[in-house]
Amino acid sequence: MTEHSTAAPRLDAAVASRLKRDDAGLVAAIVQQHDTGEVLMLGWMDDEALRRTLTEGRVTFWSRSRQEYWRKGDTSGHVQHVRSVALDCDGDALLVRVEQVGAACHTGTRTCFEAGGDLRAAVGGAV
Secondary structure (H helix, E strand, O other): OOOOOOOOOOOOHHHHOOOOOOOOOOEEEEEEEOOOOOEEEEEEEOHHHHHHHHHHOEOEEEEOOOOEEEEOOOOOOOOEEEEEEEEOOOOOEEEEEEEEOOOOOOOOOOOHHHHHOOOOOOOOOOO
């Protein structure tokens, strides 16, 4: 007979050990439309936000301003359905590929980078 555990679920230790977190315990999460490659937004995840994202099929972030978890689309209806999650080679950034429903940005634009605007960088060329 096994005892029922009342401990809260935790991020898989093998995944957690690969993360390189900032001083606040967060990892950058780049969100990309899975079929077009369009970069939608950047959010922040701690271990719990990543665990929820990996296990629930919806993207959850840690809000640095509100100091709370937020699942994209719960209030706006602009849901992000997870298609895949990858970790970069250094362990300090996640690439979350999603099926975006509606706008990704809280301003109502498709992407946060559309809302922020082009900074008019000099365009380089190959030599």
